[in-house]
Amino acid sequence: MRFMEEYHMLPEGGTVVAGVSGGADSVCLLFILLKIREQIPFDLVAVHVNHKIREEAGEDAAYVEGLCRKWGCPYRYVEEDVAHYAREEHLSEEEAGRLVRYRAFQQALEETGGGKGRIAVAHNQNDTAETLLFHLLRGSGLRGLSGIRPVREQVIRPLLCVSREEIEAFLAENGIGYCIDRTNSEDTYTRNRIRHHILSYARREICSRAVSHIYDASVMIGEADAFIRSCAGAALSRCALLSPQEIVFDIAAYKQEDPFIRRQLLLLAVERITAGRKDISLVHIRLLAELFERRTNGQLDLPGGLCACREYEKVRLSYAAAGNMTQISEIAIPGTTLWGEDVCLSCTLLPCEKSINIPEKTYTKWIDYDKIVKSLVLRTRRAGDYLMTRSDGGRKSLKSYLIDEKIPRAMRDKMPLVADGSHIVWVPGLRISGHYKIDGRTRTILQMKMTGGSTNGREDQGSVNGRSSGCQDTGDR
Numbered sequence: 001m002r003f004m005e006e007y008h009m010l011p012e013g014g015t016v017v018a019g020v021s022g023g024a025d026s027v028c029l030l031f032i033l034l035k036i037r038e039q040i041p042f043d044l045v046a047v048h049v050n051h052k053i054r055e056e057a058g059e060d061a062a063y064v065e066g067l068c069r070k071w072g073c074p075y076r077y078v079e080e081d082v083a084h085y086a087r088e089e090h091l092s093e094e095e096a097g098r099l100v101r102y103r104a105f106q107q108a109l110e111e112t113g114g115g116k117g118r119i120a121v122a123h124n125q126n127d128t129a130e131t132l133l134f135h136l137l138r139g140s141g142l143r144g145l146s147g148i149r150p151v152r153e154q155v156i157r158p159l160l161c162v163s164r165e166e167i168e169a170f171l172a173e174n175g176i177g178y179c180i181d182r183t184n185s186e187d188t189y190t191r192n193r194i195r196h197h198i199l200s201y202a203r204r205e206i207c208s209r210a211v212s213h214i215y216d217a218s219v220m221i222g223e224a225d226a227f228i229r230s231c232a233g234a235a236l237s238r239c240a241l242l243s244p245q246e247i248v249f250d251i252a253a254y255k256q257e258d259p260f261i262r263r264q265l266l267l268l269a270v271e272r273i274t275a276g277r278k279d280i281s282l283v284h285i286r287l288l289a290e291l292f293e294r295r296t297n298g299q300l301d302l303p304g305g306l307c308a309c310r311e312y313e314k315v316r317l318s319y320a321a322a323g324n325m326t327q328i329s330e331i332a333i334p335g336t337t338l339w340g341e342d343v344c345l346s347c348t349l350l351p352c353e354k355s356i357n358i359p360e361k362t363y364t365k366w367i368d369y370d371k372i373v374k375s376l377v378l379r380t381r382r383a384g385d386y387l388m389t390r391s392d393g394g395r396k397s398l399k400s401y402l403i404d405e406k407i408p409r410a411m412r413d414k415m416p417l418v419a420d421g422s423h424i425v426w427v428p429g430l431r432i433s434g435h436y437k438i439d440g441r442t443r444t445i446l447q448m449k450m451t452g453g454s455t456n457g458r459e460d461q462g463s464v465n466g467r468s469s470g471c472q473d474t475g476d477r
Helices: 002-006 024-037 057-071 082-089 093-113 125-138 164-173 190-206 210-239 251-255 259-274 282-291 398-404
Strands: 015-019 043-050 075-079 117-120 240-242 246-250 298-302 306-311 314-319 328-330 335-339 343-351 364-368 377-379 386-388 395-397 417-420 423-427 444-451
Touching: 015 024, 015 093, 024 043, 024 057, 024 164, 043 057, 043 093, 057 075, 082 093, 093 117, 125 190, 125 210, 190 210, 210 240, 210 246, 210 251, 210 259, 240 259, 246 251, 246 259, 251 259, 251 314, 259 282, 259 306, 259 314, 282 298, 282 306, 328 335, 364 423, 386 398, 395 398, 398 423
Parallel strands: 015 043, 015 117, 043 075, 386 423
Antiparallel strands: 240 246, 246 314, 298 306, 306 314, 328 377, 335 343, 343 444, 364 444, 377 417, 386 395, 417 423
16 A cells, blocks of 8 residues: 555546456455455546456456455456457467457546546566566566556556565465466477576575565666766756757767766767657667767768768757659749748849849849849759859859858758759858859849748848949959
8 A cells, every 4th residue: 555655546536447367366455455445536447458368267257257256446458369469460369368458458548437537457576576587588668677657657567575485475364266377388488488497596596685676676676776867867958959850969069968968968969859768779879979970071870760860060869851852943033933832932033234233132033034044943952953163164162162161961852953954043041153143244143032931131231232333243252
């Protein structure tokens, strides 16, 4: 009772659905809950799930039904072909059985308690010890070594503080019978092999209280894990910008954190992006950490479509793009062209006068309209794009130019570009290609002004004015 109060397992009122297989653990759980109900009012429903795997499964169901009738507890029977379900879903029978049971428990809670209440299952100290050893031997971080939690969402485990041996002794003292599952004595499942060979040897040859000691260690590891996760969460907020879609790390800030906390905050970052850490192992975390130590840009593809990109002094963690689709819009000249939801490109044709000066603006540019070969389009980048950056007319690939300008990879695929075929006329926010600059032979000027998006209204209104000879471009980069 003290254990349940410590973890606030049973609020007054509501419904508790108890999973009762008929084995010693679940029978003890049902008996304890019925006794507690005499002191704390709540509705109790026993649910038995027949997996249709064992021949004696029907006998177990009959025993549980009779026990519930004797003790005055509402009873529900659910039958599922777990072997068939496992084959359909490509699961082990052990995992399929677990999913089927919890689905049945949740459905019973929905129907009897409107979804509000608790689901009580009969895990004990031995289950925690087996789980810890299973994770340790297979490879695990602190979370896996913290064993089984007493409370997780709506699921409660009132017997987690006692051993299987104590449960069987309690039932014997009170003259309560239970069913014996013959599969528990087989070595078919990994947990059974841990139970029969590793834990039994440890209790017999090393320490009779080995199970309790492993359980105590799991509790301390769980407390340490909670504290470390709190520290890692604070560190993650200090060194990264967080959003549901991506996390962008500042490498310098990341390196100021303690090395141990760095690994933990990377684990936490992956959990936040993926809503869990499925298929992500410590090997992947080490590879991710190495990305922060590189001297050059790079990319790391992780399980589940997760992608980490080193972009100069940043590391961006997000889901990999599903293909690099090119977005394209034909530019209206003169007129207005919309891009996405908030970017607008306005184009105006102006005559070139001898007394004209071209001011330097970031999001307003003036080019020689007569040098355009094809129709201008507004689009994202694609293979083969180039622009002229040198006075001698030499070309430079757009990819090389954006790398030199230290534009992050994720931004390169989203930037709107003004293009004349594969020749990039203007990279908004940066420069126009030298080929389209206004010179002494220019007759018509195309004024392009971009608003919205990354411009954020930062540029003042600008126009072609002032005086110079020969209609020269004096300010554009």
